[in-house]
Amino acid sequence: MNAELASQLKARTAHRTARxxxxxxxxxxxxxxxxxxxxxxxxxxxxxxxxxxxxWWLFVEPPLWVVVVGxxxxxxxAPGLIEDLAAEEADAAAR
Amino acid sequence: MQPPAEHVHWMFATGFLVLGLCLLAEAIVGPEVWGRRxxxxxxxxGFAFGMGIFMWPVMVFFTNSTIHTLAHGAWAQVMMxxxxxxxxxxxxxxKSPLWRLCIALAFLVSGTAFLIHEQNGxxxxxxxxxxxxxxxxxxxxxxxxxxxALRRRSLVFESGFALTFVVLAVFLYCDRDxxxxxxHLSPLAGNPHR
Numbered sequence: 001m002n003a004e005l006a007s008q009l010k011a012r013t014a015h016r017t018a019r020x021x022x023x024x025x026x027x028x029x030x031x032x033x034x035x036x037x038x039x040x041x042x043x044x045x046x047x048x049x050x051x052x053x054x055x056w057w058l059f060v061e062p063p064l065w066v067v068v069v070g071x072x073x074x075x076x077x078a079p080g081l082i083e084d085l086a087a088e089e090a091d092a093a094a095r
Numbered sequence: 096m097q098p099p100a101e102h103v104h105w106m107f108a109t110g111f112l113v114l115g116l117c118l119l120a121e122a123i124v125g126p127e128v129w130g131r132r133x134x135x136x137x138x139x140x141g142f143a144f145g146m147g148i149f150m151w152p153v154m155v156f157f158t159n160s161t162i163h164t165l166a167h168g169a170w171a172q173v174m175m176x177x178x179x180x181x182x183x184x185x186x187x188x189x190k191s192p193l194w195r196l197c198i199a200l201a202f203l204v205s206g207t208a209f210l211i212h213e214q215n216g217x218x219x220x221x222x223x224x225x226x227x228x229x230x231x232x233x234x235x236x237x238x239x240x241x242x243x244a245l246r247r248r249s250l251v252f253e254s255g256f257a258l259t260f261v262v263l264a265v266f267l268y269c270d271r272d273x274x275x276x277x278x279h280l281s282p283l284a285g286n287p288h289r
Contacts (some may be wrong), residue, residue: 012136022123026116056098060104073116076254077135084131085124 020082027074034066100157101272108267110146114139115260122253136185144178147171166212173201195244199237202259206233218279221271229266232259 035066038045046057098106101213121129130136150171158164180197183189209230215223236259242252273285 019123023120026120030112030116036096055096056102060098060102060105062108065105065109066112067267069116070113073113073120077117077120077138080132080135081120082122084128088128089130 020085023081023085024074024078027078028068030070030073032070033068034063034068037066038063045092097156099211099272101270103153103157104267104270107146107149108264108270110142110149111260111267112264114142114146115257115264117142118257118260119254122250122257125248130185137182140181140185142178144175144182147174147178149178150174162212162214166208169208170205173197173204177201192247193244194244195240195247198240198256199244200234202237202240206230206235206237209233215281218276219272219281219283220279221269221276225266225270227262232262232266 040094041063042048045055045061047061047064121139149169150167154164154167156170158167176196177200180194182188184192184194207230209226211224213223213230217224217227236255239252239255239259242249243256246252274280
């Protein structure tokens with residue numbers, strides 16, 4: 001194999017690895033953002049002071065919902081996406 | 096047992112956050128990789144369409160003036176149109192990529208509706224401020240779906256489009272029924288109850 005082509009392939013792989021890292025960071029970053037919000041504005045979580053609160057005030061907990069969205073993305077979307085990214089990377093390398 | 100209006104805003108904020116994350120991931124990996132699994136290709140257009148459907152009960156139960164009703168009805172229609180057009184493209188029923196301009200139209204109509212239906216000034220109270228801010232954000236951000244429709248795979252347009260939804264989510268999470276904005280609260284707005 002030509003050394004120049006190998007270096008190009010390496011650069012492309014490094015770029016794709018960066019993309020995989022970026023995708024896998026989205027969920028945890030969202031979770032951290034939700035947790036940080038919960039610490040900065042704990043009064044937005046009415047579950048911490050539930051007495052006298054109605055259903056909606058106990059059900060809708062924005063910082064916790066942000067955390068849940070992050071978890072769902074990290075567990076439900078990101079793993080398959082990273083897998084497909086690796087498969088595409090392998091296809092491109094084979095071509 | 097209806098939720099308070101601010102809760103509805105927070106629920107939609109969560110929907111926009113989901114949309115933003117999906118679109119951001121699609122911008123990072125590219126549409127080919129994103130579309131490798133069919134369910135994923137349908138995910139965000141279906142979610143956008145569903146949010147449009149949920150906007151109808153918001154229009155019916157949470158509006159207290161004609162202009163509010165019209166604005167919420169317009170949002171419901173353009174969200175369903177944008178989501179439906181993307182679903183059609185993913186399914187292959189629609190061929191022309193120019194159908195993606197429906198999202199640009201949705202942004203422009205939504206932003207304009209925000210600006211027109213807010214009758215008070217920026218510093219009247221927090222929700223008034225956010226209506227102006229969201230309106231101008233959406234009108235300005237129309238450039239992203241417009242560019243995305245005309246120049247697919249442009250990282251700037253794709254990521255700008257995705258981040259607009261994340262920013263909208265943040266703005267909607269900030270919304271309260273009655274609260275000051277940067278220390279300003281018009282006496283005409285009433286007393287904050289939380």
